[in-house]
Amino acid sequence: MSKPILVIKFGSSSITHANGEVNEQTLEKIASQVAQLQPNHHIVLVSSGAVAAGKSVIKNYKGSLSERKAAAAVGNPILIAKYNHYFQKYGISIAQSLCERHHFSQRGQFLQLKETYQELWKNGVIPIANENDVVSNVELKFSDNDELATLIATGFGASKLLISTSVGGLLDSQGAIIRQVKEINSEVLSVVSTDKSSVGLGGMISKLTFTRMATRLGIKVVIFGLDQGDGIVDALNEKIGTVFEAQEASLNSRQKWLATGSLIRGKAVLDKGAAKAIAQRKSLLSVGVVEYLGDFEKGEVIELLDSQKVPVAIARARCSKAELQSSTMSLEVAHADDIVLW
């Protein structure tokens, strides 16, 4: 039987010091714990930290997009060399995998990535993924590596996604770690503020956004602190951090790809009747659309918003925005099979 797939994400604030230097003690800990888990798992590490590791070389660094891209180009080899150093101690080779959005939005490209990882695992090598910041512009960027880790975990059908945080887990209003979350609802979201660490991009809001996506697609997620107990090993055994239970997912792999890997081009705001219809698994007709936002062509992926502009689904458009707006008849905006509800 093939081994379960485990995706583990490390944020910048978890693996670098405040001045951006890589925290070598943490990397040593990661290598020793991952080495314990490797015999029984196919592991993918998703590591941030390239920008933090390279920014001291960029003069008067202020964090603009071009400075971040340059810092990442400098920091990537520094970071990966450190990982290599610590994993070599355990006789494990690591590989670098720099990802861009189209590697996920184009299914053919994703299948290439999958084949490469499978070859690496066959050879006992652990892939370390990061966003390819060097060429990522604003439109194409992942929102952060929490998203990249989620796309990898769902695309590979991981048994668990572990996300490290500098604060040990999801904290309640008293600052205590919430040990278990059955469903990420508004009550859970209400304990999260927009605070984030000085080097991280996403903070806890982003972690919860993508944790919600992963759990809805059937993957259990643990948000944990590397400095607690045996960090990764304890998180896998659900002894530390916050455990987010997986929901029952009945999506096929194409629908999962629609829900996660696609590049959203435009949006459609629905009236109440249309929102109800798609909730009952019916196709979406243009008569129920109040407004289109952004531009999209036939076959592209759009987000469906309810009348309060809250995202309720993702869908593949049957017609372009231009066709939909110019037609005097009600057209099918998206077929029921191409709509994935949130």
Ligand SMILES: Nc1ncnc2c1ncn2[C@@H]1O[C@H](COP(=O)(O)OP(=O)(O)O)[C@@H](O)[C@H]1O
């Ligand atoms: N309820 C909450 N529980 C935990 N962290 C929270 C909460 N609300 C806001 N935060 C903030 O989210 C951040 C956690 O993300 P962190 O691990 O630092 O980021 P990254 O992985 O992006 O480097 C912290 O700065 C923390 O203060």
Ligand SMILES: N[C@@H](CCC(=O)OP(=O)(O)O)C(=O)O
């Ligand atoms: N790709 C960037 C990090 C982006 C990011 O998601 O950061 P974080 O919020 O710390 O996980 C880097 O390597 O610096």
